[in-house]
Amino acid sequence: MGIGETMADMIAFPHLAVRAQDLRSIETVERKCRGLQELKYAEFKELFAVISATGLLPDELRLLTDSHAPKMVAREMVRIARLFSLVSMKTLQRLSYTHPLIFEGAQGVLIDEWHGFHPFTTWSTTTNANANVLLSEIMYPDVVTRLGVVRAYSTRHGPGPFPSESRELTMRLPDMHNGFGVWQRGFRVGWLDIPLTRYALAVSDGTDSLALTHLDRFASLSQKRVVRAYRVAKADLTEKEKSVMVTDKEQSNDDYLHIVSFRRKDILEDLGYQEMIGAILAKVTPVVEDIQCSEECFVDYVSELLFLPVDITSHGPTAFDKRERVQMQLAA
Incomplete structure (x- = not known):
């Protein structure tokens, strides 16, 4: 690579x-x-x-x-x-008056250079930050919609913290586009991790709604689960580690903390903060919940857990497999 x-x-x-x-x-x-x-x-x-x-x-x-x-x-x-056009900001601004602009994230937020779990990160900003700056610089005149893309299950390519990882799921859900690589190693699969997805949304520099993908593959599983939270012994944590967590006080007790997410740091360049979250993830036990409801019910449940509407669902690899839920809801 x-x-x-x-x-x-x-x-x-x-x-x-x-x-x-x-x-x-x-x-x-x-x-x-x-x-x-x-x-x-x-x-x-x-x-x-x-x-x-x-x-x-x-x-x-x-x-x-x-x-x-x-x-x-x-x-x-x-x-x-020469197959592409290298244009100035003025060209981008002119285009914005007559055409919608689409910015696509290159990689997942959880391997962002500043917000991922150092050192298991990429060398670039994968949040909405750069797109936000570009739109601000050209004084974009229209409404901006920031869409967060989330699979119905969690994945990670290569090493790094992954509490919800399941060897069984990794075998059942191989990815044709993400095979084993000499540099990035294997493609890993786990249950949808709500605490880490909440954290990704918190550091994403703004997300308005969600696109929930790979629902067709999730539907093929005989057993369906999500990771609702993490459980960790207080005795295993330092006071500084406790300060970065978002916990559910009602579910916590004298001996254990019930972690539902992590806080966004104050200093962007503080990679020690990211290493600390990674160290915490090595100590936690996932709190797993079985899902026993229809697909539509599952989509609504994910929306409820992540505090954002799911506007698009994906049920396969092509454009024809995408559905806009906003239109469905308005029609109802």
């Missing part, structure tokens, strides 16, 4: 980072690619003999040693860039 290494290099060597504006000039891209080649050659040259002897990674070795590689890569990057 290499995204983490790319971001680390961008921070350490910003003058070599290839940015969107550079893609207008093949000379600029080639110069930066050559600088990156020299940088990585120096970093890995002591391993070349070992890697060459194994016969592994021939393409990677060629990219670091072939003097023509920077030009080849630059040409390909510029060729791909």
